[in-house]
Amino acid sequence: MVLYRIEAEKVFPLHNHPHAQFGTFVQGSGEFKVGNEMWHMKSGDSYFIPPGVMHEVKTTENCVIIDFFTPEREDYLGEALDPEK
Numbered sequence: 001m002v003l004y005r006i007e008a009e010k011v012f013p014l015h016n017h018p019h020a021q022f023g024t025f026v027q028g029s030g031e032f033k034v035g036n037e038m039w040h041m042k043s044g045d046s047y048f049i050p051p052g053v054m055h056e057v058k059t060t061e062n063c064v065i066i067d068f069f070t071p072e073r074e075d076y077l078g079e080a081l082d083p084e085k
Contacts (some may be wrong), residue, residue, distance in 0.1 A: 002076060004065045005047070014056040019069040021055075022048040028063030 006028075014033070024046045032039040033056045041047065049055050052075055069076075 002067045006063045012059045016054045023067035026064040028061040030059040
């Protein structure tokens with residue numbers, strides 16, 4: 001599980017990964033491009049992105065987002081274990 005605080009107009013470029021990703025916009029709004037679809041997300045909206053599917057997100061407001069990945073993201077473990085990051 002990851003808690004993100006992301007400023008408005010931030011873009012996470014098109015990418016994919018072997019993890020299933022699901023989450024919730026706790027605050028703010030943004031646009032997810034998932035495969036060939038565009039999703040307009042706002043506070044309270046949830047999403048699921050299957051493993052391997054290309055996706056991109058752009059925030060349109062300051063956001064708080066909770067993301068879940070399965071299996072766990074080994075590339076995030078160092079941050080989870082180091083409270084200073």
